Each structure stands twice: as C-alpha cells, then as structure tokens.
Amino acid sequence: xxxxxxxxxxxxxxxxxxxxxxxxxxxxxxxxxxxxxxxxxxxxxxxxxxxxxxxxxxxxxxxxxxxxxxxxxxxxxxxxxxxxxxxxxxxxxxxxxxxxxxxxxxxxxxxxxxxxxxxxxxxxxxxxxxxxxxxxxxxxxxxxxxxxxxxxxxxxxxxxxxxxxxxxxxxxxxxxxxxxxxxxxxxxxxxxxxxxxxxxxxxxxxxxxxxxxxxxxxxxxxxxxxxxxxxxxxxxxxxxxxxxxxxxxxxxxxxxxxxxxxxxxxxxxxxxxxxxxxxxxxxxxxxxxxxxxxxxxxxxxxxxxxxxxxxxxxxxxxxxxxxxxxxxxxxxxxxxxxxxxxxxxxxxxxxxxxxxxxxxxxxxxxxxxxxxxxxxxxxxxxxxxxxxxxxxxxxxxxxxxxxxxxxx
Amino acid sequence: xxxxxxxxxxxxxxxxxxxxxxxxxxxxxxxxxxxxxxxxxxxxxxxxxxxxxxxxxxxxxxxxxxxxxxxxxxxxxxxxxxxxxxxxxxxxxxxxxxxxxxxxxxxxxxxxxxxxxxxxxxxxxx
Numbered sequence: 001x002x003x004x005x006x007x008x009x010x011x012x013x014x015x016x017x018x019x020x021x022x023x024x025x026x027x028x029x030x031x032x033x034x035x036x037x038x039x040x041x042x043x044x045x046x047x048x049x050x051x052x053x054x055x056x057x058x059x060x061x062x063x064x065x066x067x068x069x070x071x072x073x074x075x076x077x078x079x080x081x082x083x084x085x086x087x088x089x090x091x092x093x094x095x096x097x098x099x100x101x102x103x104x105x106x107x108x109x110x111x112x113x114x115x116x117x118x119x120x121x122x123x124x125x126x127x128x129x130x131x132x133x134x135x136x137x138x139x140x141x142x143x144x145x146x147x148x149x150x151x152x153x154x155x156x157x158x159x160x161x162x163x164x165x166x167x168x169x170x171x172x173x174x175x176x177x178x179x180x181x182x183x184x185x186x187x188x189x190x191x192x193x194x195x196x197x198x199x200x201x202x203x204x205x206x207x208x209x210x211x212x213x214x215x216x217x218x219x220x221x222x223x224x225x226x227x228x229x230x231x232x233x234x235x236x237x238x239x240x241x242x243x244x245x246x247x248x249x250x251x252x253x254x255x256x257x258x259x260x261x262x263x264x265x266x267x268x269x270x271x272x273x274x275x276x277x278x279x280x281x282x283x284x285x286x287x288x289x290x291x292x293x294x295x296x297x298x299x300x301x302x303x304x305x306x307x308x309x310x311x312x313x314x315x316x317x318x319x320x321x322x323x324x325x326x327x328x329x330x331x332x333x334x335x336x337x338x339x340x341x342x343x344x345x346x347x348x349x350x351x352x353x354x355x356x357x358x359x360x361x362x363x364x365x366x367x368x369x370x371x372x373x374x375x376x377x378x379x380x381x382x383x384x385x386x387x388x389x390x391x392x393x394x395x396x397x398x399x400x401x402x403x404x405x406x407x408x
Numbered sequence: 409x410x411x412x413x414x415x416x417x418x419x420x421x422x423x424x425x426x427x428x429x430x431x432x433x434x435x436x437x438x439x440x441x442x443x444x445x446x447x448x449x450x451x452x453x454x455x456x457x458x459x460x461x462x463x464x465x466x467x468x469x470x471x472x473x474x475x476x477x478x479x480x481x482x483x484x485x486x487x488x489x490x491x492x493x494x495x496x497x498x499x500x501x502x503x504x505x506x507x508x509x510x511x512x513x514x515x516x517x518x519x520x521x522x523x524x525x526x527x528x529x530x531x532x533x534x
Contacts, residue, residue, distance in 0.1 A: 015442075015445075026445070027445055031500070032445050032446050032471040032472065246445060246472055311469075312449060313449065313469045313474060363448040363449070363471050365448075365471065
C-alpha cells in the first residue's frame, strides 16, 4: 500500500521499505542521524498516513468504547485526547492508541498501521454499530521539533501555539488543489457543531512520538500533498526536513515510548510494558481482571530501559543475563536491596539463565550510546542494576536506567 | 544506483577487495553502506588475526542494524583502519577509500581471482 505522499517521498530520494504492508520512507537523502538531530534542534515532518482513523458514534457506543480502554476516556472534555491501551480478555495489549473526544457522543481513535484491521474487528465485535473506519480517506502529517510552532503558526496563525498537549483544534480549508492549499487561520474549537466526517476541516493535535513539542495534522487525503509541500516551503528557513521511520524509531526510543508489534506483541499487559500509568482502576474494562491479578501477585515481568556501556548495540531478541562475578554473597544484598518484592534467590545471581529479552535496541544519536528496552524479571528491574546483554556471541554490559533515556 | 568501481574484486556478502602488491585491502561496498544506513560503531579485527573465508572478521553497527564483515579469503590481518574507531561515518562517506576496514596478507594471493568481477557483482545487485 502507498500513502498519498508516496511520489513526494520518491522525489525526495527516500529509501522506501515495506512497513507492515506500507511502502514507507526509512530515511531520506540526509540520513537517519541528521534527521534525528533536525527534530531535536529544529523541526522535522513525518508522513504517518499509514496510521488509522476510526470514528465511534453514539451514546451507547461511547460507553462500550470506555470498556475497551485501560485509560478513562469518559471524563475528558470535547477537544481533548488521551493515550490508552486496548486489551484482549487475557489482558494482553492489542494496540496502544490515542482517543480524541470529538463530540458529546463521538470519539476518534488513531490505531497503529499494523493494527487497524485488528482494532476495527475488535471494535465491531464489542460495539454493535456506529464504528466507521475512515483510514483509507485520511492522511496524517506530524510536525515535530522546537521550531514546529514557529513554522505551523505561519500557516495556521498564532492561535496554534495555545492548543497544548493532548488537545486538538480544527481549521477550515478555504481551497485546495495539487499545488496549493489555503487554510483559514481562525481556530475552531471542537464541539458538537462540527461534523468530523463531513466538514472540510484539518484536525491539529498536540501529540507526537518524539518527545519534542509538535503537532500532528489529521487531514483528508486530497490535502496531503499540498499541505506537505506548503510545510516545506514555509519551514525550510527554520530547518524543517523530512524524517523517515529510522529516525522516528531512534527519537521514540530515547523517550522510552513503546512501538506496537515490537515492544508488545499480543501477549503482554500494560503492567508488563511499563505503562501502569495508562491503567485507571476505577472503571471496568476488558482485561482488567488479569491486570488486577498481576498487580496483586507481583509476579509479572517489567519493561525497563537499559543503557549499554562501550560499543555495540543490543538488538531486539538479545538475551538479558543476570550480573555475574559477585564473589561475596553479602555483596548481592547490596546489589539487590531487600524490597517488598524480595531479593533474587542466590541461585539466580550465579546462574547465567536469561532473565529477559531486549524488545527494542538501537544507538541513541542524542546520547551517543546504545540504549534498549527490555522485558525482564522484575527482581532486576530497579534502576542502577547492572546486567549483561547477550547478542549472539557478543556480550555487553548494561545498566537499568530510568526512562526516558533523554532527560529534557 | 550503487557505485561499483572497476579495478576491484567483490564478494557476494558485499565486501570489496583491492590488490596492493602481495597484500589486499578490504572494505564494504557502496550497496552495503547504503543498506546499513548511518554507521555508528565498527568492531575491527586485531592485527595478527588469522582469518578464514566466509567467517566473520568484524562488525558494523548502524542506526538500523548490525552486520557482520566477512573475510573474503584466507590470510592474516596486517593492518586495520583505526580511524573507524572514532569516525565510523567514513564508511558512509567514502567506503572505497577512507572507509577501508583492514589490510590482509593472503595465504594465497591467487584466491583473489575467485572473487567476483565488477560486472558479476553488478549483476548480483540487479
């Protein structure tokens, strides 16, 4: 599949790869490192049109949707959005997604590209009607980086600076053709008066996947090419460049953000994915009973950040081994202070049985060190714990590090 | 389109070999560096290492993946490109010159003839 911007990527000399069935740019001619630094220091634009847009309409439907989300979507106002997990009956994450409250009884959900069909089926199964998959009609551009507000305000007006994190607003499209798009700079606050599907609007959302300030622009497909090109024209002076999936991955990994299908793969709960903050316990949702049990038993694995020492990158699948060479067992108590969860059995300390697996691993261009996310035995999850990462024949030393890796 | 200079020999695993008297200089090809994307670490062999054909003799890490560097023929490492320790990006910027990886004294220089010609390597890339 191709997004409406496929030919624009070709013109920009992108290296296109198959990403869950979508031909997407992994990098442009500038390369992943420069793209990464551009987002951290200036601005970058991402085509994330492969992501989905599913609209859920109706009062009963909204209440059903609430029962599919670990987070509480019922208390947010129109014009706000929330990050949530969608779990199956076994408590495993089907997808992580952002849910926008677009009306009193209407929500927009943005699932990951590889999860659109899974999530659409799940919604159809659990919400009888009123679920409308708009993914083929909508595109999404992300503009991220410290210069993003300066650039976007030249197109959308100064009001865009006030939208804020996890809030969104609309803008009217005055006219559009393949070469140009004209946008009304009057900000429109979301309300029941706006029909998300019918009105010719652009949704500007204070969200992103980079840790930088920035916006995501949800647009109808016909606006994608002219808006993409307008952003380049307006943003070039501020250092805006196109960013591929390669830098998208290094940027999100520095923040410890999860990648669907990589950091959770259909068998891990939110608690096993460093996301207890996404779970609101005072409402009912599918999978809650499993999470409650995990919370009580405290046996589940945990997802942690690991910073590597020296050269070498631990990739997904690399095994985590416990620290070795603790000659004096009393040292072990210093290594693992007594906690309510208990210290690890001695046998663990001296064995080299794997205690976990790397889920994501790459070089951090900002920190100039290798970093990884790993799902490990919770006994070793305390920040500062030294571990060994085994990648094939190679072994690296690593240290459990509080997320995000990049402190801002 | 990948750059495949004349006057070099190539391997199916995307290394290039340049004959310099009775020694050979090796590195990875333009196609390989392009597929890897930005290189961030290079693990070099040590001088004096005996190397065996098709066995890993070094590692190149990029912001996308980890890739082994394979020995094209049997021999002994006589020199390594220490510049790659601090400036691994030389592999992206100049893979056929400043981004070289090692100089090898082949057990049998005649083995070089068995490697791919530029024409054959280009066919492989097609």
